[in-house]
């Protein structure tokens with residue numbers, strides 16, 4: 001079934017747990033994530049968008065993800081991650097996405113507020129919720145670039161931004177970076193604490209791949225209720241392909257490789273679901 005509304009996020013924030021938002025690029029990743037949700041009985045969010053649309057087609061990827069979510073025994077949200085395109089955001093809302101992220105982090109504060117509020121109004125009319133961002137999380141969404149965090153979210157500005165936009169969830173920049181990096185990211189938990197005290201909506205942690213579990217769990221104690229995970233799933237997929245490739249080439253068995261990749265993604269997604277639910 002579709003995971004609609006923000007009650008699951010609010011409940012998670014109140015109980016120091018979080019929902020993972022896993023990025024999916026193709027059919028096998030969508031199936032692996034839904035299977036992990038069903039296996040654990042825990043709700044999940046699938047990020048389907050951006051570069052995955054360029055790879056597989058927007059309508060194609062959206063439809064297969066929404067179909068899988070609707071058919072799931074457990075609640076599955078379908079989310080558009082990091083979009084700067086209103087055309088893309090409104091198209092995904094029309095397709096039935098349960099949430100969208102408008103990323104106005106490159107805009108001036110007033111422009112970010114104005115556009116985010118516009119997206120919020122439209123999304124709420126369509127029974128969807130909105131995540132936004134004030135300060136960009138550095139690094140690339142789709143490949144690890146050894147990014148280093150720079151600017152961080154200011155707690156007072158975050159409070160003003162949430163109040164002015166009516167946004168449902170806020171992505172924070174607290175030292176987190178997209179992708180794996182060779183030097184571990186240093187998370188500013190005091191800053192997160194201050195943001196959590198001032199902002200009355202669930203917080204979102206991007207770039208959680210590569211962070212030690214105890215750091216992620218410390219963020220869950222500070223109102224982070226959605227954790228984006230992408231790189232870890234991509235690595236699991238690619239390593240499974242590498243491991244099975246030469247054997248599969250002997251018999252030209254494509255399905256064996258795709259199946260192994262799906263299984264590997266399922267294992268990682270299951271581990272993260274349980275960790276974020278504190279069920280390990």
Ligand SMILES: [Zn+2]
Pocket residue numbers: 082137141178206207228
């Ligand atoms: Zn992100």
